[in-house]
Amino acid sequence: GEGGAGGGLAVRLVRVCKRSYAAGDASPVVAMFYDAVGDALLTGDASGLVKIAPSITNVPYSDTATSRRHIEEATRADSEVIAAAFSDGDGSHSGGGGGGGGGVARAPSGPAAEPLASTSTQLEWAHGSLEVQTLGGMLGPVAFSIGGGRVVSPLYVAPWAPAGSLPPVLQRLRGEFPCVPFGNARAVPGLTPEWASVASATAEGPMHGHAANALWTVASRGDDHITLECEYAAPHPIAKVRRTLRPDASAAAIDVTLDVFAREATTLPLGFQVMLAVGDAAYGSTVEAPAFGKGVVFPGVLEPDESPAFSLKAGATFDSLSGVPMDIPGAAAVPMDLSRLPLDAEAEAALQLCGVEDGSVTLRHADGYAVRVTWDASALPSALLHISNNGRSYAPWNGTHTALTIAPVAAAFDLGARVSAAENPVAAGGVATAVELDEAEGDAPSWSTTYRIAAEAADVVADE
Numbered sequence: 259g260e261g262g263a264g265g266g267l268a269v270r271l272v273r274v275c276k277r278s279y280a281a282g283d284a285s286p287v288v289a290m291f292y293d294a295v296g297d298a299l300l301t302g303d304a305s306g307l308v309k310i311a312p313s314i315t316n317v318p319y320s321d322t323a324t325s326r327r328h329i330e331e332a333t334r335a336d337s338e339v340i341a342a343a344f345s346d347g348d349g350s351h352s353g354g355g356g357g358g359g360g361g362v363a364r365a366p367s368g369p370a371a372e373p374l375a376s377t378s379t380q381l382e383w384a385h386g387s388l389e390v391q392t393l394g395g396m397l398g399p400v401a402f403s404i405g406g407g408r409v410v411s412p413l414y415v416a417p418w419a420p421a422g423s424l425p426p427v428l429q430r431l432r433g434e435f436p437c438v439p440f441g442n443a444r445a446v447p448g449l450t451p452e453w454a455s456v457a458s459a460t461a462e463g464p465m466h467g468h469a470a471n472a473l474w475t476v477a478s479r480g481d482d483h484i485t486l487e488c489e490y491a492a493p494h495p496i497a498k499v500r501r502t503l504r505p506d507a508s509a510a511a512i513d514v515t516l517d518v519f520a521r522e523a524t525t526l527p528l529g530f531q532v533m534l535a536v537g538d539a540a541y542g543s544t545v546e547a548p549a550f551g552k553g554v555v556f557p558g559v560l561e562p563d564e565s566p567a568f569s570l571k572a573g574a575t576f577d578s579l580s581g582v583p584m585d586i587p588g589a590a591a592v593p594m595d596l597s598r599l600p601l602d603a604e605a606e607a608a609l610q611l612c613g614v615e616d617g618s619v620t621l622r623h624a625d626g627y628a629v630r631v632t633w634d635a636s637a638l639p640s641a642l643l644h645i646s647n648n649g650r651s652y653a654p655w656n657g658t659h660t661a662l663t664i665a666p667v668a669a670a671f672d673l674g675a676r677v678s679a680a681e682n683p684v685a686a687g688g689v690a691t692a693v694e695l696d697e698a699e700g701d702a703p704s705w706s707t708t709y710r711i712a713a714e715a716a717d718v719v720a721d722e
Contacts (some may be wrong), residue, residue: 295561320353345545368498371422375430379476379484388512389428394722395474395486395501398433398533401422402510402713404627412621412713414533414661417446418654425464426471429652433533434711436516438499440529440665442670446558450573453557458676466531466672470497482507495524497698511712517703520695524667527678529638529667532631532711534621536662541598542624542718545662547579547641551613552687555582556671560606566649567603573683579643600660606649610671611641612689617709619643619664628716631664633709637688638666657674668693 271275284362376393386402386409398413414432422427445459464471474486479498485502500517516530576585581593594606599621615654617635622628644663651657665672670682678691685691695704 262389262611270700273347295580297596300532308375319691328593346486350697373420373422373676374426374473376420376430376473378486379479381479381484381503381505382509383482385508385510386505386512388503388505390484390486390503391432392471392475392486393430394472395488395499396430396432397503397514399514400433400512400711402627404510404713404715406715408627408715410623410625410627410629410713412534412623412627413711415487416537416654417658418656421654424654427465431533434514434531435466435470436499436501436530437517437665437667438469438496438528439463439467439526439675439678440667441466441527441674443674443676443679446673447562448559448572450557453573453673453677456680456682457678458674460676462676468494468496490521492521493533495520495522495526495695500703506712509712510714511710513708515706515708518695518705519698520704522697523695525679525692526668527669527691527696528705529665529669530562530709531663531665532662533553534629534662534664535623536621536660537600538600539623539624540600540602540658543599544622545579545597545599545643546620547611547643548614548616548618549596550611550615550641551689553577553579553582554610554612554684557612557683560608561649564606564649566605566653568605570594570607570609576609579609582607596643599647599662600644601645601647604648604657606647607643607645608671609643609645610667611643611682612687613639617641617666620711621662621664622716622718626716626718627713629711629713631666631709632665634707635666636666637693637705640667640669640684640691641665642667642669642671 284449320411323583336569374393376391378389378391380387384403386400387398388400390397391695398415399410399411400413401411403409414426415433416431422429439462442465443458443460443462446457449457451583468490469488474488477485477487479485483504485500485501487498487500489498490496498519500519502515504513504515505511506513518528530620553576555570555574555576556570559572569585571583571585576582576593579597580595584592584594586592596609614635617633617638618630619641620628642663642665644665646659646661646663648657648660652658668677668678668690670684675692682691693705698704
């Protein structure tokens with residue numbers, strides 16, 4: 259691109275925004291971006307641009323220091339190029355004034371960045387209905403009939419419109435989907451020493467693997483199942499992922515079989531995610547976790563650009579969801595109850611329940627139903643819980659994302675393949691954080707597991 263790597267990045271970001279405006283997208287993130295670029299051009303301060311850049315481009319700039327360096331270089335070396343990119347053809351540029359509503363007088367027309375063209379397949383049975391999309395093979399929404407004429411939809415479906423500026427995994431984010439491999443290496447600030455020694459900042463691919471970001475094909479569909487497949491291109495060690503969704507004819511439940519076909523022998527973290535809506539009433543829903551060997555808090559800063567209402571103590575251990583250590587500077591760790599959701603404070607939290615005895619997590623919803631995720635704990639021995647409580651102010655979350663993500667995994671958090679395959683602190687405790695896969699032979703998968711999502715009517719747990 260123009261002006262070297264930094265200039266190319268800046269111009270690319272600008273053009274993404276221009277396409278968004280041309281398509282009629284006047285979302286806050288686009289307006290904020292124009293203001294941030296205007297400030298950078300006028301003052302040389304790229305801090306606002308650095309903060310918002312990861313939200314407006316498919317390039318994963320989780321390394322904030324690298325982002326800042328590239329963008330500052332771009333604003334210094336290519337201010338005229340960027341200004342021209344913003345102009346209406348005559349070189350004019352109206353610098354943003356720090357939130358006044360825009361840094362551009364007029365946006366030229368041009369092709370919009372298109373999201374991936376996903377299609378959906380539906381299936382109905384006596385106790386519900388489901389929809390699965392080709393993008394990411396994601397399941398959702400799902401409607402379960404739980405008796406008494408009641409129908410509930412427990413899976414979270416993101417409210418934002420699909421946008422080509424988002425990574426594919428976020429474009430139509432919803433419900434449940436497999437992660438092969440699980441997570442992705444990235445720079446994480448504030449890692450505790452035992453994790454910093456094994457961490458990797460070099461990205462290994464898209465977050466949660468190719469399958470979570472690609473278009474699947476529907477291999478077969480019957481009255482009682484839908485099977486989808488996703489091919490991986492060589493030289494990736496995975497050749498194909500296949501999954502079959504099979505509703506239980508006698509219950510409000512769906513059984514999912516996940517098959518992984520390796521192109522060659524390899525070791526990778528594997529897992530799947532189930533995103534559940536937790537309702538609006540503070541502390542109205544209850545999380546019931548299985549017995550586990552050790553709980554561990556995410557060992558670094560989860561959202562470095564946010565100012566959460568509270569922070570958990572990075573890398574701290576716990577033995578109950580009702581007593582997870584908070585990080586209070588200058589004070590002893592104070593236990594926090596994360597078994598009742600949603601919280602009444604804006605924050606994000608990630609926990610790994612290592613060595614679960616029984617693969618089962620239940621959310622008892624304030625609306626009087628329970629949704630249960632069950633899986634084979636011998637195949638996926640940990641449960642990663644991500645509690646999202648309006649703690650991400652940037653797009654597309656926009657401070658309105660409230661959900662519980664349950665991720666049964668053989669992984670070290672979501673820190674990627676190199677960390678998970680290494681002797682990391684979770685693996686050192688005897689809990690597998692990766693799966694050894696042999697080369698697949700014919701239609702026999704290298705690895706296969708089955709799990710279940712079920713719902714039923716349930717009493718609301720009263721406050722103690």
